[in-house]
Amino acid sequence: MKLKVTLSCCVLFLLSGCISNYYNSINYVREAQTAFNEAAAIDNSDVTVTLQSAEAGYAAAIAAVNGLEADEEALETAISDNLYGIALTIKALSHWKLRNWDASLAAQQSALTRYSSNRDSLGTRDLVLLNALPSLIKHGQEVSRLNQGVSFTCTGSVTSLDCTQSSPSFANVTRQLQEALGELVGAIESAPPSHPVRFYLAASAVGVLETGLQACQQVRLNGRPLNESTIAVCRDNEVPLSETSARTIASNLCAGRTTDQGEALFQVIINHYSALLNICQA
Amino acid sequence: MSSAEIVLFAIRGALKLGEQARAAYVDSTRRRALVLPLPDFTLGTNLQQAVTYLINHPLQDSSRMQSLMVKLNDNVPLTEEEKQIVVDHHNDQLLAILPGSSGFATANDGSVVAQSSLDALVTIRQWRREDDPTKSTLQRIAGSLIEIGVDYYLEMPGALDSDSKSGRAVKGFLEGLDTISFAEESIGDLPRKLFIITLETLSENPELLSDSEKSQVLIKAATAGIATDVNAKILELRASEGGANLGKEQAIRFWGETVFRSLLKSTAKMVLDNPAKFLDVDDAGKSALISKVGGSFLDMVDEIPFGELETIFSEKTLEAVTDAALAAVAEYPELVTGDDSRLGPLITQLAKDMQAMDTLYTKQSIPEITRIVLAATGENLELIWPPGDEPGKNFALLAAKSTIEVLSAPSPHGSSWQLTFSSTDFEQVVELVVDDIAESPVWLTTALDEHDGKLKPVLTAVLASIRERGDKKLLTRETAVSLISVAMHSAAISSDFIKTVPNRGPFIAALVDVILNSAFSDVTAVSWRMVKYEFLVGLTDHLVQELQDYSIDDAKLEGVLTAVESELDSYAQRLKDGGDVSLDGLLTKLETEIEGVMQS
Numbered sequence: 001m002k003l004k005v006t007l008s009c010c011v012l013f014l015l016s017g018c019i020s021n022y023y024n025s026i027n028y029v030r031e032a033q034t035a036f037n038e039a040a041a042i043d044n045s046d047v048t049v050t051l052q053s054a055e056a057g058y059a060a061a062i063a064a065v066n067g068l069e070a071d072e073e074a075l076e077t078a079i080s081d082n083l084y085g086i087a088l089t090i091k092a093l094s095h096w097k098l099r100n101w102d103a104s105l106a107a108q109q110s111a112l113t114r115y116s117s118n119r120d121s122l123g124t125r126d127l128v129l130l131n132a133l134p135s136l137i138k139h140g141q142e143v144s145r146l147n148q149g150v151s152f153t154c155t156g157s158v159t160s161l162d163c164t165q166s167s168p169s170f171a172n173v174t175r176q177l178q179e180a181l182g183e184l185v186g187a188i189e190s191a192p193p194s195h196p197v198r199f200y201l202a203a204s205a206v207g208v209l210e211t212g213l214q215a216c217q218q219v220r221l222n223g224r225p226l227n228e229s230t231i232a233v234c235r236d237n238e239v240p241l242s243e244t245s246a247r248t249i250a251s252n253l254c255a256g257r258t259t260d261q262g263e264a265l266f267q268v269i270i271n272h273y274s275a276l277l278n279i280c281q282a
Numbered sequence: 283m284s285s286a287e288i289v290l291f292a293i294r295g296a297l298k299l300g301e302q303a304r305a306a307y308v309d310s311t312r313r314r315a316l317v318l319p320l321p322d323f324t325l326g327t328n329l330q331q332a333v334t335y336l337i338n339h340p341l342q343d344s345s346r347m348q349s350l351m352v353k354l355n356d357n358v359p360l361t362e363e364e365k366q367i368v369v370d371h372h373n374d375q376l377l378a379i380l381p382g383s384s385g386f387a388t389a390n391d392g393s394v395v396a397q398s399s400l401d402a403l404v405t406i407r408q409w410r411r412e413d414d415p416t417k418s419t420l421q422r423i424a425g426s427l428i429e430i431g432v433d434y435y436l437e438m439p440g441a442l443d444s445d446s447k448s449g450r451a452v453k454g455f456l457e458g459l460d461t462i463s464f465a466e467e468s469i470g471d472l473p474r475k476l477f478i479i480t481l482e483t484l485s486e487n488p489e490l491l492s493d494s495e496k497s498q499v500l501i502k503a504a505t506a507g508i509a510t511d512v513n514a515k516i517l518e519l520r521a522s523e524g525g526a527n528l529g530k531e532q533a534i535r536f537w538g539e540t541v542f543r544s545l546l547k548s549t550a551k552m553v554l555d556n557p558a559k560f561l562d563v564d565d566a567g568k569s570a571l572i573s574k575v576g577g578s579f580l581d582m583v584d585e586i587p588f589g590e591l592e593t594i595f596s597e598k599t600l601e602a603v604t605d606a607a608l609a610a611v612a613e614y615p616e617l618v619t620g621d622d623s624r625l626g627p628l629i630t631q632l633a634k635d636m637q638a639m640d641t642l643y644t645k646q647s648i649p650e651i652t653r654i655v656l657a658a659t660g661e662n663l664e665l666i667w668p669p670g671d672e673p674g675k676n677f678a679l680l681a682a683k684s685t686i687e688v689l690s691a692p693s694p695h696g697s698s699w700q701l702t703f704s705s706t707d708f709e710q711v712v713e714l715v716v717d718d719i720a721e722s723p724v725w726l727t728t729a730l731d732e733h734d735g736k737l738k739p740v741l742t743a744v745l746a747s748i749r750e751r752g753d754k755k756l757l758t759r760e761t762a763v764s765l766i767s768v769a770m771h772s773a774a775i776s777s778d779f780i781k782t783v784p785n786r787g788p789f790i791a792a793l794v795d796v797i798l799n800s801a802f803s804d805v806t807a808v809s810w811r812m813v814k815y816e817f818l819v820g821l822t823d824h825l826v827q828e829l830q831d832y833s834i835d836d837a838k839l840e841g842v843l844t845a846v847e848s849e850l851d852s853y854a855q856r857l858k859d860g861g862d863v864s865l866d867g868l869l870t871k872l873e874t875e876i877e878g879v880m881q882s
Contacts, residue, residue, distance in 0.1 A: 023304065026311055033314055040319040041401055054319075081308045086408075090316070097319050123312060123408040136321055143322050192413065196406045200318045203404070207323035214323075 025078035028068035032090045035060035043097065058094035065091040085111055085122040092133055099144060101137050108133045128191045132201055135183035138176045139208050145173060146214060173215050181208045185245045188252050202252035205245075309416035315407040332372035347371055412525045454498035455480045458505025472512055472535050476505060479543045487550035497549075500572055504545045507573025511580045512538035533588040534580075540592070540600060541579045545572065548604040552612060574618035575607045578626035585633035590645070599649035606653045610660025617663070624673070628659070631673035635683055644686055646705035647712075651686070654713050655679050658720045665723055680730050681719050681737060682712045688741045689766075699752030699762070707763045714767045718774035725774040736773065736780050736788075743791030744769045751798035764819040769794055772826040778834040779826070789839050790826075796843055797822055800850035817865065824869055825876075832880050841882070845875040 039057025065087045068074055078084045088111035095104035108130050115122045122130070184205045191198045333354055336347070350368055353360060360368070409415070455477060480501065515534050520526055549572060579600070582591060595603075607625065611617045617625045632655060636648045658678035659666050667676040674680075686708050693700040715737070719726040729737035748762050769790045772779040779790040786792035801818060825846065834842065853868050 023307070026304075026307055029311055030314070033311070033316065037317040037405075040317040040404070043319040044317070044401065044404060081312075083308065083311060086312065093319070124410070124413065125316070125406050125408045129318075139321050139323075192410055195410050196403075197318075200320075200404055200406055204321050207321040210323040 024071065025068065025074040025081065025083060028064055028071070028074055029078060029083045029087050032061045032064035032068075032087055035064060036090045036094060039094070039097070055098060058097050061090050061094045062098075079114075082121045082123075085115055085126055088114070089122075089126040089130055092130065096133060096137055096140060099140060101141060104133065104137055124192060124195060125197045128187060128195075128197050128201070131190065132184060132187035132204075135180040135187065135208075136204060138180040138183075139204075139211060142173050142176050142180075142215070143211055146211065174212065177208055177212045177215065181205060181212070181245065184208060185248050188248055198252040202249045205249045306417070313408050313414055313416050315405045317401065318404045318406050320404065332369045336368070336372055344371070454501035455505050457498075458502040458507075458509070472509060472538060475535075475539050476508065476542055479539060480505070480546065483543065483546040483550065487547055499569065500549050501546065503569035503572040504542060504549065504576060507569075507576045508538050508542045508545070508580070511573075511577045515580065515583065530588055533591070534583055537583050537591055538580060540595070540597065541576050541604075543597065544579075544601040544604040545576045547601050548608045551605060552608050570619050571608070571611045571615060574623050574625060575604065575611060578607065578618075578623070578629045579604065581626055581630050582633050585630055585637055586648075594645055594648050596649075599653075603649050603653045603656065606656035606660065610656050610663075613660050614663045616669075617659075624667075628655075628667070628673040628676055628679070631676075632679060635674075635679070636686075639686060639690065644690060644705070644708065647686070647708045650705075650709040651682050651712055654709070654716050655682055658716045662720050665726065666720060677719060677726055677730055678716045681715050684730070684735070684738045685712045685715050685741065688738055688745060693749050694746075697749040699749045699757055701759050701762070703759065703763070707759060710763055711766055711770065715770055718771060722774045724777075728777065728780070729773070737770075740773055740780050740788045740791065741766070741770060743787040744794055747791050747795035747798060751795060751802055753802055756802070757798075758815070761815045761818055764815065765794060765822055768819060768823045768826060772830070775826070776830045778829070778832075778839075781834075781836060781839060783839045783843065786840075786843065789834075789843075792839075792843055793825060793846065794822060796847045797825075797850065800847070800854050803851075803854050820865070821869070825872065828873055828876055832876075834880070838879055838882075841879040842876060845879050846872060849875050 035057050039054045039061065042057065043054040068078055068084075068087055075084065078087065088107050092104050092107035092111065095101075095107060111122065111126075111130055115127075119127055184201055188198050188201045188205070191201070336351060346367070350360065350364055353364075354368075512534055515538075516531050519530055519534070523530075586594065607629070611625060617623070629652065632652050633648060636644055636651060639645075655676065655678040659676060666678050689703045689708055689711060693702075719729055729735055744766055748757070748765060752762065769779075772790050779788070781789050783789050783792050786795070797818065829842070849868070849872050853863065857863050
């Protein structure tokens with residue numbers, strides 16, 4: 001009897017060693033998820049003093065994914081378990097939040113390429129996010145440009161300001177935001193009905209609209225009136241908020257609520273962002 | 283068991299559990315929600331936005347705001363306080379558009395959406411709940427534990443002493459489970475419950491162990507059959523509803539457990555009562571008998587709404603029905619063997635027909651009526667349900683339906699006797715009627731002829747007499763049911779009783795009418811003696827016994843009725859006058875009168 005117990009214990013001991021290696025790939029991914037989730041929660045709280053903590057969290061998430069990629073055995077297991085797509089998604093999103101645009105796009109491309117023949121293995125949320133990521137990156141890039149200075153650098157007299165050659169280029173900023181908004185609205189529509197990722201994308205679209213508003217205001221802050229050329233550029237490059245897009249955003253922000261509330265929110269969005277349609281013509 | 287075997291088992295068991303535990307962990311990681319960070323942007327209204335909005339939506343009802351707008355228009359700088367008033371007013375205007383906007387509250391940090399709400403909104407799961415392709419941890423682990431248990435027992439039978447009778451029976455159960463890969467199926471914790479039921483049934487019904495080797499086969503068949511059928515039903519439900527329906531799935535599993543318990547207990551009784559018939563069938567045949575009977579009862583979930591099954595069928599009544607079904611298939615294995623099992627469709631048809639009647643009492647009678655029909659079918663399959671006939675043409679089922687239809691019909695307006703029959707009354711009459719048609723092929727064909735069946739008209743006429751003549755305060759339901767039973771039994775005895783008497787209807791109904799008419803002729807003096815169970819039922823039964831010895835031609839029917847009527851009237855008069863009123867004396871006189879009519 002004693003022998004049996006001893007042998008059983010030996011077996012369990014040996015197995016526990018095997019099992020710990022067996023779980024490595026999962027642990028890397030869960031570590032990345034935990035770090036990313038904590039960072040995002042801090043990030044969304046919008047408390048400036050903790051922003052560095054959020055950035056540290058994103059960095060930790062990236063480090064966990066890098067650790068997985070450096071561990072050949074674990075990586076192989078993660079790929080066969082369909083966990084690598086999750087890891088790459090987290091890596092891409094983390095780089096986006098750290099404004100490492102190229103690294104973010106590289107991770108995004110890596111995920112989409114690896115799962116090109118079997119997109120379902122990525123999971124609904126991750127696939128939608130990876131497809132929406134380029135638009136989020138475009139938006140992030142323009143926010144960075146706008147945050148570099150309080151205003152666009154325009155030339156000309158105070159009474160006839162020329163911003164057509166401004167730095168950064170107002171035309172480029174608005175064009176990028178215009179594309180980002182269109183792509184985000186497309187991503188919302190590509191997600192399954194009632195999937196919660198739709199809310200996130202709709203909220204992100206509001207962010208793009210806000211940034212567009214900010215860009216137009218910064219042009220105006222340079223002084224008025226603008227010269228004819230600048231007004232023309234504004235008109236041609238303003239971020240368009242079509243009724244269709246506004247409705248898509250409103251209905252997904254209102255998911256699960258009544259149609260009346262969705263319609264009301266649509267009105268708020270149209271009213272709030274109507275400036276986008278005419279600010280440059282003022 | 284050697285040490286080496288223990289080690290090997292430990293490795294196998296740990297690996298199997300480890301594999302499933304790891305798979306569950308992978309699934310949990312794949313479905314884990316992510317908190318998604320919002321893009322960087324400054325959300326909030328500044329003065330510029332507020333002014334732009336308010337220019338396009340001028341205010342009519344705020345003199346303060348109007349004065350501020352004039353200042354803005356004139357390029358007069360606003361104080362910080364005034365700027366905040368403009369921004370606040372703009373925000374109020376936007377919020378006022380939203381239905382229920384009064385419910386908005388500003389958080390401590392000034393935001394409209396609380397941080398906790400925002401966190402919840404941007405915590406995004408991988409799949410919609412209905413699309414999640416991963417299995418729950420419980421399902422994976424529970425399935426594996428059972429697989430390990432099954433392996434353990436099959437690999438190390440000595441541990442539970444498989445040579446013992448109980449060991450063999452338990453082994454049969456485990457072998458039944460071994461045919462299913464639980465972690466891949468949708469039967470939840472059903473196996474655990476079936477195992478408990480098996481152990482309970484074994485301890486309560488030791489007869490199941492009388493021939494342990496063959497019992498093992500029966501238990502294996504019951505286990506595998508129920509588990510497989512429950513699983514199939516749940517998958518079918520999910521396919522039809524486009525996803526899981528936890529309530530209905532739980533109801534199917536619960537019903538599966540109830541059927542399994544009855545199946546085991548009934549099997550135990552069959553083994554004890556009829557071992558030669560039941561145990562001499564080959565193993566494949568036995569498996570089919572058991573699993574098909576279980577499957578047939580499981581199919582009831584398709585006909586009787588969820589929630590009603592368990593109220594209609596108690597353990598006891600389901601057991602009685604299962605007894606009848608097993609007895610029927612033991613006698614006629616062709617009911618469940620072959621390509622198209624006949625038992626399942628018959629039970630389904632029964633449930634469907636009884637459901638369609640949709641009265642409280644008919645629903646309560648479903649178990650007993652099912653038992654009666656199955657018992658009759660099992661006693662004389664060729665007569666009751668000839669090969670090739672559809673379930674709806676089973677004569678026992680037809681007789682039961684016809685009887686219940688008549689008895690459950692509402693009494694005509696103005697009837698003297700309006701009592702409603704109970705489920706027990708239905709069952710008593712149905713059993714008698716079905717037994718009679720099973721014993722009398724001629725009565726069967728006469729009673730249930732597709733175009734001119736006599737069962738319904740005769741029963742209707744007898745009941746009409748009771749409703750017409752009876753007094754609701756004096757005539758009990760019990761007496762009425764017995765009168766009906768005697769009358770319907772007479773129809774099976776002799777065709778004379780269903781002959782039509784001009785202006786009176788079927789002879790037996792007319793006879794009942796005459797008796798009741800006399801009994802209720804004078805409530806105080808006559809009814810006091812005559813409206814008693816013993817008198818009414820005894821008299822009717824005696825007359826039926828007396829008359830069945832004669833061949834009554836049509837011309838004498840009226841004479842018999844008149845003679846009986848006359849004698850009963852005299853009896854009633856004697857009751858009023860205080861003369862000789864013994865029942866024996868009355869019966870003797872009636873015999874004499876009837877003999878006189880017959881010899882005339």
